[in-house]
Amino acid sequence: MKVKTILVVEPDAKARQHLESLLTNAQFKVVLATDEIIGQKIFETDVVDAVIAEINASGIKGVEFTRILKKIRQVPVIMMTQISDLNETLQAYEAGVDGFVAKPVHKEELIEVISACLGLANVTEGSFKDQDFCRINVHDFVVGTQIKYDVYIKLTGQKYVKIAHRGEDLSTERVDTYKARDVQYLYMLKSDFKKYVGHVMERHAARFAALDSAARTSLVKHTGEVIMQQLFVDDLSEETYAGAKAFVENMVASVTEDMDAFKLIAVLNNHADFIYAHSVAVSFYGTLLAKQVKWTSSPNLFKVAMGGLLHDIGKKEIDRAILLKPRVELTAEEARQLDSHPLRGRDILCQLPGIPTDIIQIVLQHHEDCAGQGRPFGLKKERIHPLARLLSVADTFCHLALKSPDSAGMSPKEAIERMLVLHRGSLDPVFLTALAEVFHLEAPDSRTQWRGLFIKKAS
Ligand SMILES: [Fe+2]
Numbered sequence: 145m146k147v148k149t150i151l152v153v154e155p156d157a158k159a160r161q162h163l164e165s166l167l168t169n170a171q172f173k174v175v176l177a178t179d180e181i182i183g184q185k186i187f188e189t190d191v192v193d194a195v196i197a198e199i200n201a202s203g204i205k206g207v208e209f210t211r212i213l214k215k216i217r218q219v220p221v222i223m224m225t226q227i228s229d230l231n232e233t234l235q236a237y238e239a240g241v242d243g244f245v246a247k248p249v250h251k252e253e254l255i256e257v258i259s260a261c262l263g264l265a266n267v268t269e270g271s272f273k274d275q276d277f278c279r280i281n282v283h284d285f286v287v288g289t290q291i292k293y294d295v296y297i298k299l300t301g302q303k304y305v306k307i308a309h310r311g312e313d314l315s316t317e318r319v320d321t322y323k324a325r326d327v328q329y330l331y332m333l334k335s336d337f338k339k340y341v342g343h344v345m346e347r348h349a350a351r352f353a354a355l356d357s358a359a360r361t362s363l364v365k366h367t368g369e370v371i372m373q374q375l376f377v378d379d380l381s382e383e384t385y386a387g388a389k390a391f392v393e394n395m396v397a398s399v400t401e402d403m404d405a406f407k408l409i410a411v412l413n414n415h416a417d418f419i420y421a422h423s424v425a426v427s428f429y430g431t432l433l434a435k436q437v438k439w440t441s442s443p444n445l446f447k448v449a450m451g452g453l454l455h456d457i458g459k460k461e462i463d464r465a466i467l468l469k470p471r472v473e474l475t476a477e478e479a480r481q482l483d484s485h486p487l488r489g490r491d492i493l494c495q496l497p498g499i500p501t502d503i504i505q506i507v508l509q510h511h512e513d514c515a516g517q518g519r520p521f522g523l524k525k526e527r528i529h530p531l532a533r534l535l536s537v538a539d540t541f542c543h544l545a546l547k548s549p550d551s552a553g554m555s556p557k558e559a560i561e562r563m564l565v566l567h568r569g570s571l572d573p574v575f576l577t578a579l580a581e582v583f584h585l586e587a588p589d590s591r592t593q594w595r596g597l598f599i600k601k602a603s
Pocket of ligand 1: 455456485510511
């Protein structure tokens with residue numbers, strides 16, 4: 145195969161030399177330019193198969209340079225980026241840049257990106273798709289030193305740019321610069337996600353005891369979402385279940401007397417993914433309800449919190465496009481698939497030895513209703529597991545109060561009123577009353593009318 149020629153435009157002599165040696169060792173022919181003007185002249189006269197330039201080099205900015213080159217002829221242009229160039233990176237992508245390499249440049253990544261841009265046969269990476277990544281809300285991202293994973297941001301379509309290499313320190317200040325630039329999510333490869341979870345759990349354990357109630361709640365919520373994501377991404381294994389157990393223990397400890405159930409909604413609504421946030425929310429509110437009705441033995445609280453976390457685990461087998469649609473827009477077949485999640489959940493949990501039967505029952509029965517109209521079996525109230533009846537109340541509440549494709553996110557009062565009006569026959573009144581009490585609302589008794597009759601409890 146003909147040797148490919150790479151034009152390197154790099155003003156810094158040391159960096160230029162470094163790139164030259166990396167590329168020469170990888171069997172490329174290299175032409176060097178100290179700035180874009182010289183680079184453009186070479187580009188106009190010589191045979192060049194690809195160009196590598198710094199995005200924010202002195203002289204013409206990388207974005208403009210890309211536009212000029214692309215007007216002359218269509219040759220792949222690769223930009224070297226660093227975090228301070230985030231805006232330029234986005235513009236460069238729009239200007240037609242074909243690939244990005246994070247600075248300091250690593251050999252493997254450089255060769256990977258060039259090979260991908262040149263369409264060389266040995267490319268295996270550098271062309272990741274959405275399904276290869278998981279995302280983390282930048283506001284929740286847990287920083288660390290010598291991170292064990294690469295971190296990416298997403299441009300448009302399925303284009304990702306690596307912004308931190310494994311082994312680097314990812315500081316709070318650095319993540320703050322992403323927030324300031326309106327980056328919403330950071331991404332990492334699913335294959336690296338376990339390492340991130342391990343890191344979060346370590347940080348979590350070290351910091352938990354020292355935090356106040358609000359910070360504890362926020363950290364538990366974030367860890368919960370990470371755990372949920374891991375449960376959805378990976379198979380349920382002893383390892384992932386152990387992670388969920390550690391989360392549940394912290395969750396039960398963080399649901400304390402001083403917890404503000406109203407503020408909790410705000411924390412939970414600031415989520416990276418409503419599917420994960422919903423399960424974490426059901427776990428939180430389920431635990432609050434259990435404490436409210438004084439079912440406070442450790443095994444009970446554990447089963448409620450774990451049941452809440454796992455209740456929708458069957459959805460991991462369902463096409464995400466279905467999960468993202470509002471219920472009213474589902475076809476009959478899609479609705480049938482969605483409604484199979486309690487049975488799927490039971491089957492998933494049964495594969496792992498050691499999961500308490502009560503938790504499996506909760507997962508299987510959380511869409512049963514007391515009037516016998518629920519799924520999958522239409523069980524009557526007495527035949528539904530009490531903890532499933534409790535979590536069913538938490539589940540319905542979270543569907544109404546949290547933002548999702550089906551709900552704009554009602555206030556707790558509106559949500560509970562709606563439940564009293566529409567679901568009073570299907571939800572267990574004991575837990576419905578307990579839910580109102582958690583929010584310092586007094587549910588009217590059955591002799592009065594239901595709609596809008598809440599009385600603020602005197603505290
Ligand atoms: Fe469900």
